[in-house]
Amino acid sequence: MLSFLAELKGPIVNGLLLGGLYGIIGIGMSMIFGIVRLVNLAHGDLVILASYLSLVTMVYFHTSPLITLILIIPAMCVIGFFLQYYLLNRVLAKGMNPPLLVAFGLSIILQNILLLVFTPDARALVTSISVKTIPVGGFLNLPVVYLVDFIGSITTIVLLSRFFSRTYLGKAIRAASDDEGAAQLMGINTKTIYAIAMALASGTAAVAGVLVGMTFTFYPHTGPEYLIIAFGVVIVGGLGSLLGTFFGGLILGLAQLLGAHFLGPGFQLLSGYIILLIVLTFKPTGLFAKG
Amino acid sequence: MPDILSTQNLTKTFGNLTAVDNLTFRVKEGEILGMMGPNGAGKTTVFNLITGVYKPSRGQVIYKTTDVTHFSASHRCRLGIGRTYQIPRPFENMTVFENLLVGAEYGADLKGKPARLEAAEILDFTGLLPKKDLFAGKLPLLDRKRLELARALATKPTLLLIDEVAAGLTEAEVENLLDIVKAIRQKGVTIIWVEHILMMLNRGVDRLLVINGGKWLMCGDPKECMESKEVQEVYLGAEEE
Amino acid sequence: MHGIERSSGGLSRGGGRIVAGALLRVEKIDVFYHDFHALWEVSIAVEEGLVVSIIGANGAGKSTLLNTIAGVLKPSTGVIEFFGKRMNGLMPYQTVSEGISMVPEGRRMFPRLTVLENLEVGCYIPRARKRKNEVLQRIYHLFPILGERKNQFSSTLSGGEQQMLAIGRALMCEPKLILFDEISLGLAPLVIKNIYQTVRQINSEGKITALLVEQDIQRSLKAAHKVYIMQSGRIRLQGIPKELSQEDIRKAYFGL
Amino acid sequence: MNLLRSGRLYGFVLVVLALISLPYWATRYWVLVILLFSINLALSQMWNLLAGYSGLISLGQQAFIGLGGYALAVFSLYYGLPIWLSIIIGGTISVLFALLISAPIFRMRSVYFAIGTWTVAETLRILFSNWKYVGYGMGLFVKPAYALSFNTIYYSALGVGIASVALVYFLLRSKLGLGLMAIRDEETASETLGVDIFRCKLNCFLISAGVTGAVSGVLYLHNIFIQPYSAFGIDWTVRLVFITIIGGIGTIEGPIIGSFVYVFLQQWLSDYPSVSLLILGIIAIGVILIAPKGIMGTIQEKLGFEFLSPRRK
Secondary structure (H helix, E strand, O other), X not given: OHHHHHHHHHHHHHHHHHHHHHXXXXXXXXXXXXXXXXXXXXXXXXXXXXXXXXXXXXXXXXXXXXXXXXXXXXXXXXXXXXXXXXXXXXXXXXXXXXXXXXXXXXHHHHHHHHHHHHOOOOEOOOOOOOOOEEEEOOOEEEEHHHHHHHHHHHHHHHHXXXXXXXXXXXXXXXXXHHOHHHHHHOOOOHHXXXXXXXXXXXXXXXXXHHHHHHHOXXXXXXXXXXXXXXXXXXHHHOOOOHHHHHHHHHHXXXXXXXXXXXXXXXXXXXXXXXXXXXXXXXXXXXXXXXX | OOEEEEEEEEEEXXXXXXXXXXXXXXXEOOOEEEEEOOOXXXXXXXXXXXXXXXXXXXXXXXXXOEEOOOOOHHHHHHHOEEEOOOOOOOOXXXXXXXXXXXXXXXXXXOOHHHHHHHHHHHHHHHOOHHHOOOEHHHOOHHHHHHHHHHHHHHOOOOEEEEEOOOOOOOHHHHHHHHHHHHHHHHOOOEEEEEOOOHHHHHHHOOEEEEEXXXXXXXXXXXXXXXHOHHHHHHHHOXXXX | OHHHHHHHOOOOOOOOOOOOOOOEEEEEEEEEEOOEEEEEEEEEEEOOOOEEEEEXXXXXXXXXXXXXXXXXXXXXXXXXXXXXXXXXXXXXXXXXXXXXXXXXXXXXXXXXXXXXXXXXXXXXXXXXXXXXXXXXXXXHHHOHHHHHOOOOEHHHOOHHHHHHHHHHHHHXXXXXXXXXXXXXXXXXXXXXXXXXXXXXXXXXXXXXXXXXXEOOHHHHHHHOOEEEEEEOOEEEEEEOHHHOOHHXXXXXXXXX | OHHHHHHHHHHHHHHHHHHHHHHHHOOHHHHHHHHHHHHHHHHHHHHHHHHHHHOOOOOOHHHHHHXXXXXXXXXXXXXXXXXXXXXXXXXXXXXXXXXXXXXXXXXXXXXXXXXXXXXXXXXXXXXXXXXXXXOHHHOEEOHHHHHOOHHHHHHHHHHXXXXXXXXXXXXXXXXXXXXXXXXXXXXXXXXXXXXXXXHXXXXXXXXXXXXXXXXXXHHHHHHOXXXXXXXXXXXXXXXXXXXXXXXXXXOOHHHHHHHHHHHHHHHHOOOOHHHHHHHHHHHHHHHHHHOOOHHHHHHHHHHOOOOOOOOOO
16 A cells, blocks of 8 residues: 555655646636637647747757747747737627637648758757756655746746735736726726736747747647647646646646556657546536635 | 416526516416516516526426426426517528528427428418528528417417517617518517517507516506606606606 | 705706706616617706616616616616716626716625625725725714724625615715615615615715616605606606605506 | 429529539539539538537537548448448448447537547547558558549539538428427427437437548548548548538528638638638638628628528428
8 A cells, every 4th residue: 555655656746846837837828718619729839939030049049948938939929919909909899709719720721830840850058957856765766857848837937926915017917807898997908908808828838838849849730839838737626726727737737647656658748638528518617716 | 358477476597696586476377468677677587488598496387387487498388488589599500491491390299291391381371481592691680580480389379478689670660670670560470579669569568467576567558657757767767766 | 955946947847858967867868678668768967966766666677777877787768977977888897987886776795795894895996095095984984883893794794784884885985976776675664764864965075976766766866866766668748856745756656 | 492493493403404514514623613512512511500500619520520431441442342331331430439429529518519529639640640541640542532523523523512501401300300490599499399419410420420530431432542640530520510600601692602701711812721721710700709600600691592402491
């Protein structure tokens, strides 16, 4: 019995750390879903776009991927702002499906641009910490990157939550998410607010992209894989709470690694999908959603 | 006259708001029952409960002798409960004729030629025949209101719920619709009618049901109701502080 | 009170005469929802310092009128002027900067924001942010309960408290004109009385002009310096409350 | 009008005759183009039936494409069943699978439905790539199809293409079609007019799944090789979405025009597949922004005339 539990320590700890990474992947999608009421099917591709941008910057400046964030975050924010302001805002009023389909089209466009520019080869943001591990308790080797992912994710979420609770802009974004019409009556230009929200979400995608790139290999077509993970995080974690999203990430990460542990590595993604389908069926508003 | 519809302690709550509160009333076969009440009185919610768009939180809806409380909206329609919507909801990308066919084929369960004949007859009756091949989304407001009535009639209802046909129209247009409603009644259809233009209710209905805040206020002769102290108070406010 | 003396001479029954020097001037506007003709040549004038009330049954077009003034809806014809400046076509977030604030029907709290955050969002426009603390103190003075509950989520407030918060939130931007849409809807009589007292207080002490929409005729007549009665999207009657007969009001209200 | 109608009829007959006789006068290249066109047409017509007529935005059509393809491979290869029977079994399995997932999937609405269907397809993809019986991720060769002549495959593709158009045409003129169009336009109103929404949508979902599964069998007669990562890949649905949006969602002619555009771009840029997808994506977004009814929908609106009208008089 004890040895059985000891055996589980590895997948549990790794699953939680991986879950932190999933949390940061999902957070941008969750924000946009909650604030703009748009399911951004291109979110996974924005993450991968950031990975590639980081790769280019890293090679050009001969620096570490984490340093490239100084450039990548603002760049992704600008991209997100313009996408929302000039493209997505224009279809929001047309009902639920057109924005979904535009985002879908955007996703395919991004993938194919990446494919044209970077070829279908696998890439990775390789650094000195990529292969390092820390031994824990003599029986567990923690990959350092996983630790970096987890810390990066928590840091981003703390910063975001401070922004949302302490600044006028943050409160205005939350107000617009609660009631767009009433927010306009407070003098808030909600169209601009939406663009700013998308800029922020793309900023988190930048962080996610760099962390993903440091942890796994990526291809131009990897985006949808992370999209489904992001959607899983949103669904499991529920809308409207940063903490809920983070927990959603942890649950998904745990489920994946435990699934892989018991069923074999081929089933790592599968157990995540099954959790997603179960939650979608029984509580589509998310486990941590109120009401 | 037997009751065609009755409700027993009908209650609907949304969160902590009670939209319809313990409402019990009866509709006699063949009559026009007017329903009025100020903003938020719960009239449309009552309609949604009778037609099955909402399920009540408590209470029952009895149609003829059947308890239909747990029947779906489409089932109730097929049993003979038809309705119109306050804001017309035509099938915009279908022709006027097809709009009626939906009612005839699904609601009245007709097939083929009988369905088409029924639809054509009602188009003629409501004056929409010349526009039968136009897309419903292209109709002006008056015609869309007519279409609401026509489409509901195509389901061959024995009980028709009319939700505000008069709003947004000129007075001549209102008269036109009033005539159609009266003609529907001539066909033997029982009607529950919600209207804000009270003059219309005054002229067209047999009995008036007044509700306020989701509660039963009074029911009876329209003139007496309108002049009663309770109704005046609800609308005009109490005189004393 | 000065305002009434000045304007009373210019009021006339039924017609759409515009009084010179009005703070808000709405002239012959028509409003459509698609092809639903909601307002028909509606004209009103609101003089500075007054409480003006619009009465009518539901569906009469009162809320449509307020929403058009606030910029939520656009008139297809006609003019809306505020301080002599043309307001047609401004978005709601722009009319706020011009000095018009609205307490919307149904209160429309931001439920996932605290009471204090709701108020802070009320002074989102740059001009108002600078004076936030001062105005906040005044609102806490007006509604002490909001001060006591400032850290609660607004969704936990009672209906009356939410209405107070909605009014407080609309005052945060220090408007010149405040629009009240059905503020008594769904509230207990005692609460309504309190709310109306505050409306008068805001008007007399705060020197804020108020335009309010109400279903309850008696309440409106009591609170207002001037009333308009609407029915079927048209102004049917206007005047000073004391000068209007009960019978005329009843007829205009029901469209008899 | 009568002249127009009979003219239209002759036009159809001529086009169909031309397509049937194509292998006898056109080059193999053009036969191949029409073959691809027909299969894309049939598949996108089924997506259109879901999205355009019952408002179900499915991103999981690849589930049925994969199931249909694998059914063909497994039953013809492992059990030696006739190819055509295997294709029909593929369609049947798709219907059964659709029925199985309909209970949970119909609890999900709009975007949830979209992601739900996609996740179901992804789940199948992983299951198949971990399933020894179907050769894991290595895939299977549909060897029995080697025996078929190119013309046979062409005619079966052409057959499913034309059949899909005819099916949607007659379906829309049926009671089910009437109900679906009503639901698409106004869900609540249709319900209070007696339309059983769940049943209509379910029937539509099952038909779409079954036909997609069967058409996929024909597709894999041509492709010969099936492998889970491509068979259950989102790329299929991407194509169907673009084809339908560009051509005109909710019109019968839309997928026809859309498939033309798609196959044309694909052939023209055959050396740069990513460029053609890029262009398609841009056109699709442009269409949603500028002419949301697509090429055919916009033409119909301008001319007030439908070539293949589901209208009943």
